[in-house]
Amino acid sequence: MTGAPILTAAQMRAAEQAVFASGVPDYALMERAGAAAAAIIWRAGGLRDMLVLCGPGNNGGDGYVIARLLRERGVAVRVAALGESRTPSSQRARAEWGGPVEDLATAAPATQVVDALFGTGLSRGLDAAVAARLGELTQAASHSHAIDLPSGVETDSGALLSAVPRFRLCVALGALKPAHLLYPAAGCFDRLIYGPIGIAAPDQVHRLGPPRLMAPGVEAHKYTRGLVAVVGGAMAGAARLAAQSASSSGAGMVRLFAMDEAAAGPDAIIHQQVQTAADVAIALDDERIAVVLVGPGLGRDAAARDRLAATVTAGHRLVLDADALTLLAADAIPQGSILTPHEGEFRRLFGDLPGSKIDRARVAAAQCGAVVIYKGADSVIAAPDGRVAVAAGASTWLSTAGTGDVLAGLVGGRLAVTGDPFRAASEAVWLHGDAARRAGAAFVADDLPDALPAAIAARL
Ligand SMILES: NC(=O)C1=CN([C@@H]2O[C@H](COP(=O)(O)OP(=O)(O)OC[C@H]3O[C@@H](n4cnc5c(N)ncnc54)[C@H](OP(=O)(O)O)[C@@H]3O)[C@@H](O)[C@H]2O)[C@@H](O)CC1
Numbered sequence: 001m002t003g004a005p006i007l008t009a010a011q012m013r014a015a016e017q018a019v020f021a022s023g024v025p026d027y028a029l030m031e032r033a034g035a036a037a038a039a040i041i042w043r044a045g046g047l048r049d050m051l052v053l054c055g056p057g058n059n060g061g062d063g064y065v066i067a068r069l070l071r072e073r074g075v076a077v078r079v080a081a082l083g084e085s086r087t088p089s090s091q092r093a094r095a096e097w098g099g100p101v102e103d104l105a106t107a108a109p110a111t112q113v114v115d116a117l118f119g120t121g122l123s124r125g126l127d128a129a130v131a132a133r134l135g136e137l138t139q140a141a142s143h144s145h146a147i148d149l150p151s152g153v154e155t156d157s158g159a160l161l162s163a164v165p166r167f168r169l170c171v172a173l174g175a176l177k178p179a180h181l182l183y184p185a186a187g188c189f190d191r192l193i194y195g196p197i198g199i200a201a202p203d204q205v206h207r208l209g210p211p212r213l214m215a216p217g218v219e220a221h222k223y224t225r226g227l228v229a230v231v232g233g234a235m236a237g238a239a240r241l242a243a244q245s246a247s248s249s250g251a252g253m254v255r256l257f258a259m260d261e262a263a264a265g266p267d268a269i270i271h272q273q274v275q276t277a278a279d280v281a282i283a284l285d286d287e288r289i290a291v292v293l294v295g296p297g298l299g300r301d302a303a304a305r306d307r308l309a310a311t312v313t314a315g316h317r318l319v320l321d322a323d324a325l326t327l328l329a330a331d332a333i334p335q336g337s338i339l340t341p342h343e344g345e346f347r348r349l350f351g352d353l354p355g356s357k358i359d360r361a362r363v364a365a366a367q368c369g370a371v372v373i374y375k376g377a378d379s380v381i382a383a384p385d386g387r388v389a390v391a392a393g394a395s396t397w398l399s400t401a402g403t404g405d406v407l408a409g410l411v412g413g414r415l416a417v418t419g420d421p422f423r424a425a426s427e428a429v430w431l432h433g434d435a436a437r438r439a440g441a442a443f444v445a446d447d448l449p450d451a452l453p454a455a456i457a458a459r460l
């Protein structure tokens with residue numbers, strides 16, 4: 001389930017210092033980085049002629065190493081620089097390149113372009129003329145490669161500090177950075193390839209990786225596999241969709257407590273009409289229930305508020321979604337819950353927190369003692385203890401009505417199966433993304449539960 005580590009610029013610098021402290025000379029690390037990137041670019045672009053754009057810092061230094069190594073392989077390489085090299089390692093890399101260095105302002109384009117202008121040391125947007133040159137040269141190349149990061153993206157937040165062209169390939173050196181997964185920066189390249197350089201990374205923040213799931217044991221029955229209760233409300237369809245998703249998530253049983261008969265779904269889901277808050281309290285007075293999901297289709301009126309209060313009071317493990325996130329205050333969220341806010345719900349609950357989406361999700365999770373799935377094209381899953389998984393690259397077709405209800409049901413189901421909120425949230429986000437990939441294009445949310453069994457089977 002754990003994918004590649006994600007490090008901020010400051011954490012990268014600390015990891016780099018630890019390598020130096022272990023006796024590796026500064027320039028040796030730059031050689032490693034340049035060699036890792038050169039090997040990846042060679043596989044992507046082969047002998048096509050190349051222009052390497054080198055900035056003043058160590059990102060530029062990597063560029064000179066790449067230029068030298070690819071020249072040794074027979075590539076016709078030219079280098080264009082933005083001023084002098086300012087760090088000792090990049091000065092040495094430039095000297096070892098030893099070839100001509102053109103002016104970035106006037107350099108002619110090439111079939112391949114390598115952007116080694118700025119990486120994790122970018123402190124502000126590029127000057128307009130430099131950003132324009134980068135754009136022109138990148139567009140003119142059929143093969144464009146960004147070294148470590150596309151120049152102009154802010155490492156830790158994924159914001160664009162100036163105009164950034166789209167690259168075919170981005171080579172992440174040493175570790176992923178938040179900007180590789182957070183939008184808009186994550187949209188500035190088609191492919192991301194990781195180039196290892198032998199640094200040790202802290203292990204709290206990762207890219208979401210594929211989960212390892214388990215088939216039920218021989219002694220399993222429907223209650224040991226987890227009973228999910230879904231408390232519905234005014235809008236029957238959303239709760240039904242969530243219940244359907246929960247029932248295809250691997251859980252043992254799903255009960256749907258809905259306000260009317262129209263909410264009845266497939267026969268495997270036990271449907272019970274539950275009108276008032278008092279009815280909800282009675283329905284949830286069942287110790288076999290492992291998890292209660294509330295929010296999809298709940299409504300926002302006084303009756304909905306009462307049903308939600310009765311649900312929270314019942315004291316079961318909760319998954320809170322949609323209207324439940326609009327009705328509840330952050331300090332009323334029971335510890336150990338899972339929350340699934342999108343941007344608007346997140347801001348309403350937690351206000352305008354500072355920092356990147358990763359920082360905000362972490363603070364929110366710690367504040368309320370719950371696992372937060374901060375949804376979007378880049379979903380961030382944060383646990384109260386600081387663990388974070390970032391999911392990127394999900395199908396853009398997920399931006400359709402009802403997919404959030406499906407995710408909520410899946411989260412409830414995986415929580416009923418595993419009993420571990422961070423694990424359940426991570427598994428659910430992965431399976432949701434994989435189900436969408438299997439559903440293909442232009443699917444509707446109703447198609448996703450049907451794709452879940454195959455997504456689960458692929459992870460056993
Ligand atoms: N850390 C590691 O483990 C390893 C790192 N490696 C590589 O090093 C990269 C980080 O290198 P880095 O720290 O030297 O920063 P880098 O991105 O080259 O730029 C800094 C320079 O640019 C300048 N500058 C900034 N913004 C500017 C702007 N808008 N317009 C103009 N100038 C601007 C800034 O000056 P200042 O902000 O002081 O004005 C400074 O001079 C990293 O991404 C990776 O590729 C690998 O080699 C080995 C392992």
Ligand SMILES: [K+]
Nearest residue numbers: 115118147149
């Ligand atoms: K770069």
